[in-house]
Amino acid sequence: MQNSVAKTGITGLDDLLGGGIPRGRCILVVGGPGTGKTILGAQFIYNGVKKYGEKGLIVTLEEGGEVFKADMARLGLNLDELENSEMIKIIDQSVVNYLPSERFKELVKFMGMPVFKAASLLEALKRGIESINASRVVIDSISALTFQVADPVERRLYTMLIFKTLLDSGCTSxxxxxxxxxxxEREFIFEEYLSDGVIVLQNIYQEGSLIKSVYVEKLRGASHDTQPRPYRIDQGGITVFPKERVFYKL
Ligand SMILES: Nc1ncnc2c1ncn2[C@@H]1O[C@H](COP(=O)(O)OP(=O)(O)OP(=O)(O)O)[C@@H](O)[C@H]1O
Ligand SMILES: [Mg+2]
Structure with missing residues (x-):
């Protein structure tokens, strides 16, 4: 029988998650700039193939696919190789579609970026999953929809459709x-309520130094660590220290 969790394979992170991500669930990874969100997503997909033989789909909404691959190659994640052997698929949707004004649209065209309908992302997501029979999906990042779907109500609805598409697919996302x-003490975003789980990555200043801290804010249907834990990013990607504490004095 298949394991009931999809391990991230990231040292220490699976301990925080109580073993891994419950299969078929959709988890939000929230973090500030440079906290390692993209690396975490890439390692989840890369390890999925290399360690567990599971195919993965990556949808990039911000960086182009080539930049994404080049950045991850510097961390030893050879996504090109996995793409060539069809173990992963990368869908580059780093484009702007529903734009606030005609003037803006002209500017985007001038910059050489294609303009297309939001519905195409949902289509591409479904087709991408089916085309390689993916079990894992990463979307990086949903915040880019702010530019792609200008109307906030429409964006919320659209986000719900993305989550529904992911859940219906049976993939772990x-x-x-x-x-x-x-x-x-941060402001919650509505995606956190939609998700089955939330992993928060933070840069925290403590006594003059910067500490990278990760915690599992929620994980429906699982018993998980609730404490913030330090993590490091180096040549090998992310390493979480599940037994160490971030705050010694509270
Ligand atoms: N080889 C490395 N050694 C040490 N740290 C690294 C290395 N490569 C990347 N980093 C760290 O990882 C960070 C970038 O990670 P990543 O791109 O995953 O962040 P992100 O949260 O996706 O950022 P953004 O919000 O800008 O998309 C860098 O800011 C740097 O701190
Ligand atoms: Mg990123």
Whole structure:
């Protein structure tokens, strides 16, 4: 029988998650700039293939696919190789479609970026999953929809459709989102309520130094660590220290 969790394979992170991500669920990864959201997503897909033989789909909404692959190659994640052997698929949707004004649209065209309908992302997502029979999906990042779907009500509805598409697919998914603040007392975003789980990545200043901290805010249907834990990013990607504490004095 298949394991009931999809392990991220990221050292220490699976301990925080109580073993891994419950299969078929949709988890939000929230964090500030440079906290390692993209690396976490890429490792989830890369390890999925390399360690567990599971195919993965990556949808990039911000960086182009080539930039994404080049960045991850510097961390030793050779996504080209996995793409060539059809173990992963990368869908580059780093385009702007529903734009606020005609003037803006002209500017985007001038910059050489294609303009197309929001519905095409949902289509591409479904087709991409089916084309390689993916079990894992990463969307990086849903915050880019701010530019792609200008109307906030429409964007919320659209986000719900993305989550529904992911859940219906049966894939285990990570949806990446930008955090509005780096503070512990932060503003919740509505995607956190839609998701089955939330992993928060933060840069915290403590006694003059910057500490990278990760915690599992929620994980429906699982018993997980609730405490913030330090993590590191280096040549090998992300390493979480599940037994160490971030705050010694509270
Ligand atoms: N080889 C490395 N050694 C140490 N740290 C690294 C290395 N490569 C990347 N990093 C760290 O990872 C960060 C970038 O990670 P990543 O692109 O995943 O962040 P992100 O949260 O997706 O950022 P953004 O919000 O800008 O998309 C860098 O800011 C840097 O701190
Ligand atoms: Mg990123």
């Amino acid at each position: 990570l949806v990446i989102s930008e955090a509005k603040t780096s503070q512990l």
